[in-house]
Amino acid sequence: MVRVPDLSNIIKAYDVRGVVPDELSPAVARAVGEAFAAAVVVPEGGARVVVGQDMRDSGPALVEAFAEGVTSQGVDVVRIGSCSTDGLYFASGSLDAPGAMFTASHNPARYNGIKLCRAGARPVGQETGLAQVRELAEGLLDGAGQATRAPQTGQAGQVGDVDVLGEYAAFLRGLVDISGVRPLKVVVDAGNGMAGLTVPAVLGTAAGLPGLPLEVVPLYFELDGTFPNHEANPLEPANLVDLQAAVVAHEADIGLAFDGDADRCFVVDERGGAVSPSAVTALVGMREIDRERAAGRTATIIHNLITSRAVPDLLGAAEARLVRTRVGHSFIKQSMAEQDAVFGGEHSAHYYFRDFWFADTGMLAALHVLAALGGQSHPLSALAEMYTPYSASGEINSTVTDAAGVVERVREAYTRAYPEAVVDTLDGMTVTHWDGLHPQWWFNLRASNTEPLLRLNVEAADEDIMIKVRDDVLSLVREENV
Structure with a gap:
């Protein structure tokens, strides 16, 4: 019997990700390409796949x-070279073709x-094809991670x-005009x-704009895919330190930080303070609500369940229709x-736009x-304060051996x-x-999909309440002998 490899450790809920070449080798990449073409592209009538890559050497x-793998199924490949993930989404949308972005993000x-x-x-x-x-990819590999069968004998696809x-740069410029700020x-x-690559093209003149x-x-x-200065993960405060210092030193109006594949954007105000993504969600949401209202439509805004209560509070007050979802870009x-x-x-x-094929684009x-800041005279710190009325803990991770048991203990204590x-x-x-209750607070506990971690997010009407709830929940989560 041929032993089939288990790829579940690298093909997760949203994407494929692993160490190269131990987990994600060229043989595995070929199998995934063949499987993607056979299971998704061909059944849906696709004739080509757009492929991009970030700056990693692999x-x-x-x-x-x-x-x-893709061309073995008679499907063409259109390579767009080095790009951001939202650049790949742009190509997929504008060319109306399935896509594959090679990146491990941060x-x-x-x-x-x-x-x-x-x-x-x-x-x-x-739930939408990755399983x-x-x-199928597992069936194309043997136990050693090598191909188990010869290439297809039919007409192969072409690569261009x-x-x-x-x-991409011109398209984004056309969605938000900041020429008059x-x-x-x-x-x-x-x-x-x-x-x-993308900032000089969109915010500068590198693309001829x-x-x-x-x-x-x-x-x-x-x-440089070795990340010689710091990890390309602005969600970690340590990776914002250089930007915060530079904003203050240059007396800048704003700082922007992008992750490795540049699909996420983090914002720093003129004092070097981090502006929460929830505040950015509320700010951009208000702009989109105004645009929908001007067109005679009621805006629908999506937010995940651990964004700040300020998002539904402020956008709901502006008569938007709010939809709360699970965490994760596919959802x-x-x-x-x-x-x-x-x-x-x-x-x-991560910020998603109907005008961008419902996909996420940090740019x-x-x-x-930039349009909101440059369209008025106040500094960013004052503008962001309008969208940050509550106190939040940020995401706190705890290592546990029985996540379900810990969550149940916290539930019993709090109910x-x-x-x-x-x-x-x-x-x-x-x-x-929260609603009509005092003190006002909420918290969420989620288990990691990949590690033995519980992730805690707490928000409250003021910092004292937040600290108390945060510390009380953590004491239950981290109690010994669980």
């Missing part, structure tokens, strides 16, 4: 192998991965190259990731399309923030102490003590 070999250099999408940048997750891709960077000094930390009233101060724009994208939502935001700084969110609190299990467990 990318070219993996792309070549993936392309071999993960260290030894990792790489594949983000797959259908034509029009529609998501491929475990079938994994099963297309440059879409200029079209007041002059702004902007420090951008690309983290040696793909923003080093007219200049903007922006003075861009670049940090770490050199494309958000699916909900965006189903609800025809104009905008969606996550706590992790478009950045343009909205006993606060019988009026509302408990829901849309994603992990959320306990809410």
